[in-house]
Amino acid sequence: MRIVTWNVNSVRARLPRLIEFLERARPDVVCLQETKCLDEAFPLDPLEDLGWSCATFGQKTYNGVAILARGRIEDVVRGLDDGVEDPEARVISAQVGDVMIVNAYVVNGQEVGADKYRYKLEWLNRLRDFAARRCVLDEKGVVCGDFNVTFDDRDVHDPALWHEKILCSTPERRALAGLTSLGLKDAFRKFHEEGGHYTWWDFRTKGYQRQAGLRIDHLLVTPPAYESLRACSIDLAAREGPGPSDHAPVIADL
DNA sequence: ATGGTGGATTTTCCA
Numbered sequence: 001m002r003i004v005t006w007n008v009n010s011v012r013a014r015l016p017r018l019i020e021f022l023e024r025a026r027p028d029v030v031c032l033q034e035t036k037c038l039d040e041a042f043p044l045d046p047l048e049d050l051g052w053s054c055a056t057f058g059q060k061t062y063n064g065v066a067i068l069a070r071g072r073i074e075d076v077v078r079g080l081d082d083g084v085e086d087p088e089a090r091v092i093s094a095q096v097g098d099v100m101i102v103n104a105y106v107v108n109g110q111e112v113g114a115d116k117y118r119y120k121l122e123w124l125n126r127l128r129d130f131a132a133r134r135c136v137l138d139e140k141g142v143v144c145g146d147f148n149v150t151f152d153d154r155d156v157h158d159p160a161l162w163h164e165k166i167l168c169s170t171p172e173r174r175a176l177a178g179l180t181s182l183g184l185k186d187a188f189r190k191f192h193e194e195g196g197h198y199t200w201w202d203f204r205t206k207g208y209q210r211q212a213g214l215r216i217d218h219l220l221v222t223p224p225a226y227e228s229l230r231a232c233s234i235d236l237a238a239r240e241g242p243g244p245s246d247h248a249p250v251i252a253d254l
Numbered sequence: 255a256t257g258g259t260g261g262a263t264t265t266t267c268c269a
């Protein structure tokens with residue numbers, strides 16, 4: 001099963017690029033983040049016409065997540081289901097075939113020390129607890145999305161520049177490690193131990209042209225999914241050409 | 255400390 005995570009930075013603005021990617025990469029499951037639209041504005045018709053089932057959890061203007069699948073999407077849960085008041089649409093999960101899929105758009109956090117930063121750390125702990133409830137460790141499961149956190153300095157183009165900055169600070173990395181502590185493993189690192197592989201490049205500083213990026217989009221997988229992993233790669237072609245997202249898709253084959 | 259670009263929505267917020 002080919003599973004993709006991709007922060008599309010508006011599904012409506014990115015629809016031509018999304019369709020091009022679906023036809024080229026031929027995934028089975030696609031987890032989208034930052035869809036940036038209400039469910040009624042999601043481009044359901046063109047995607048269903050191409051054979052995709054869609055489960056959406058959106059809001060106006062910001063955030064928003066969706067799961068696309070060639071097969072049946074079952075047992076959909078929207079949100080973290082922990083009783084906390086939360087108006088932001090950041091996580092959707094569902095069973096697709098024999099794989100539990102959890103798709104998350106983690107809070108960005110703005111800057112270290114900001115209110116949004118503290119909220120990010122709390123939110124990552126809530127995501128960890130949700131993943132623990134939602135995934136059975138001896139079955140196949142994938143917790144993926146835009147985590148807005150690097151694992152370590154191998155994921156950073158300029159570690160000195162980013163030292164203890166947002167997306168790279170020690171508390172954020174500890175909170176991300178809370179998910180791997182459950183027994184989930186970073187799919188990409190199974191195949192690529194070296195640094196220099198990135199999934200996001202800042203538009204503002206022309207990061208892609210400078211190869212100045214960060215690896216912040218991840219697939220964390222349960223042990224059976226990890227054992228069955230055959231490949232994991234970053235689709236740089238989707239970050240090139242006209243009108244790309246600022247993130248590239250990450251593709252895992254299991 | 256600031257600005258650069260891009261998206262949604264509305265001359266500003268968020269990333």
